Amino acid sequence: MTAAPFRLGMLIPEFPTQTHAFFWREITALRAMGVEVHVFSTRRPVEDCPHEWAERAAAETTYLFPPRLSSALVSPRDFPGMAQALTYVSKLSVNVKQKARALGMLACAVDFLHHARERKLDHVHGHSAADAAHVLALCRILGGPRYSFHLHGDLPVYGTDHAAKAWDATFVAAAARPMQRELIESVGLPPERTYTLWMGVDTDRFRPPVKRAESPRGLHLASIGRLNLCKGHVHTFAGLRKALDRGLRAHLTLGGRGPHEEEIRQSIARFGLQAHVDMVGPLGEAAVIELLHGADAFVLSSTGLGEASPVAVMEAMSCGVPAVCSIIGGTPDMISDGTDGLLVGQGDEEGLAKAFLRLGQDTALRERMSRAARERAVRSFDYRETSRSLLDAIQQSRAPQRRAA
Numbered sequence: 001m002t003a004a005p006f007r008l009g010m011l012i013p014e015f016p017t018q019t020h021a022f023f024w025r026e027i028t029a030l031r032a033m034g035v036e037v038h039v040f041s042t043r044r045p046v047e048d049c050p051h052e053w054a055e056r057a058a059a060e061t062t063y064l065f066p067p068r069l070s071s072a073l074v075s076p077r078d079f080p081g082m083a084q085a086l087t088y089v090s091k092l093s094v095n096v097k098q099k100a101r102a103l104g105m106l107a108c109a110v111d112f113l114h115h116a117r118e119r120k121l122d123h124v125h126g127h128s129a130a131d132a133a134h135v136l137a138l139c140r141i142l143g144g145p146r147y148s149f150h151l152h153g154d155l156p157v158y159g160t161d162h163a164a165k166a167w168d169a170t171f172v173a174a175a176a177r178p179m180q181r182e183l184i185e186s187v188g189l190p191p192e193r194t195y196t197l198w199m200g201v202d203t204d205r206f207r208p209p210v211k212r213a214e215s216p217r218g219l220h221l222a223s224i225g226r227l228n229l230c231k232g233h234v235h236t237f238a239g240l241r242k243a244l245d246r247g248l249r250a251h252l253t254l255g256g257r258g259p260h261e262e263e264i265r266q267s268i269a270r271f272g273l274q275a276h277v278d279m280v281g282p283l284g285e286a287a288v289i290e291l292l293h294g295a296d297a298f299v300l301s302s303t304g305l306g307e308a309s310p311v312a313v314m315e316a317m318s319c320g321v322p323a324v325c326s327i328i329g330g331t332p333d334m335i336s337d338g339t340d341g342l343l344v345g346q347g348d349e350e351g352l353a354k355a356f357l358r359l360g361q362d363t364a365l366r367e368r369m370s371r372a373a374r375e376r377a378v379r380s381f382d383y384r385e386t387s388r389s390l391l392d393a394i395q396q397s398r399a400p401q402r403r404a405a
Helices: 021-032 054-059 082-090 096-119 131-141 177-187 233-245 261-270 285-293 311-318 349-361 363-380 383-397 400-404
Strands: 007-011 036-041 061-063 123-126 146-151 172-174 194-196 219-224 250-255 277-281 297-300 323-326 341-344
Touching: 007 021, 007 096, 007 131, 021 036, 021 383, 036 096, 054 061, 082 096, 082 131, 096 131, 123 131, 123 383, 131 146, 146 177, 146 383, 172 177, 177 194, 219 233, 219 285, 219 311, 219 349, 233 250, 233 261, 233 349, 250 285, 261 277, 285 311, 297 311, 297 349, 311 323, 311 363, 323 349, 341 349, 349 363
Parallel strands: 007 036, 007 123, 036 061, 123 146, 146 172, 172 194, 219 250, 219 297, 250 277, 297 323, 323 341
Antiparallel strands: none
8 A cells, every 4th residue: 555645734924935936946855755745825925926936836825814714614612722722822922913913823823724634734844933833833722733843034033932833843943053042042942852954956957157257347246135224235335336446347236126125226326336236126046047157256245133044145156156245144154264155244344345356356266166165055055955854854853752752
């Protein structure tokens, strides 16, 4: 008799959007391993997704908000944990308005429970430590499947009551080691219930070009991500301005969209960089690869909270593009400074300028770093291996001896 496939629910908030390529890679890899993956999301995204797989992903995603009316019209006997779920909401350390919002999450959890039963899900993994984690915890209280979830940035970005979210999680994964330490030290999770699990990149598709073209405009820098002030674009612009004033020939291609596009355009003008910065908007994977194939270096100058192990950096390294990154989240674990990329302090505009000058003036160094970056990406960031690590963590956490412990 053929064994039934492992049925895994994957809960991803507002899926799919421009930053969700690594989730789709993970889903694809897990399915290739024989896992039956069912995709769920909290709600439909507001923004269009530029990736070629977006339409298919949206079509097969079940959205929990608004919850189905049929899920609410059931007997209370179907939910022996409803009183406990209401207690969970009442004990959240948030204001009355936020508790009312949490009741909406409870309605979504009820609907999610029905979906889980209908599809006979064995486990659910959530890719957020924010509201989606509350939905997972509430669904479990109501009698739903065992669950785990991923922390993709610093804890304060994802709200409060993290211990409540993790109360019966088989494990909580972190996308970088500093986040794992937060889970242990701030939430109080035992080390054996946490893992550092990176996202991944398709190293077959994201690979170096046969020959990287030399830009007639000098050193070609690329930066791809949300147009958000926390990404530190202003520091990149300041560093680029300093390097240009010292004689470097360079230009920057900036891909992405976000809420602070106008402020970023104003910063470009303020530094007099209109002839040196091209804003190209959101990019699908094919366009990202094309951009990276023409780039000499990738730049990420994020500051503050939020970054973990940026997939955009993994994609650049996989294409043989050395990254100039601020020291934030997991970047020191991803990049060996001076070997496969360069690290600078957060907001260190002089450090950025020196990094740009160093790369722009030393072709041999760029080539060495390019080879080393590619080797590191293949060794550590391939999505098939990172997805296997997630599946191993799920299966190990469900083992009888682990549950007993």
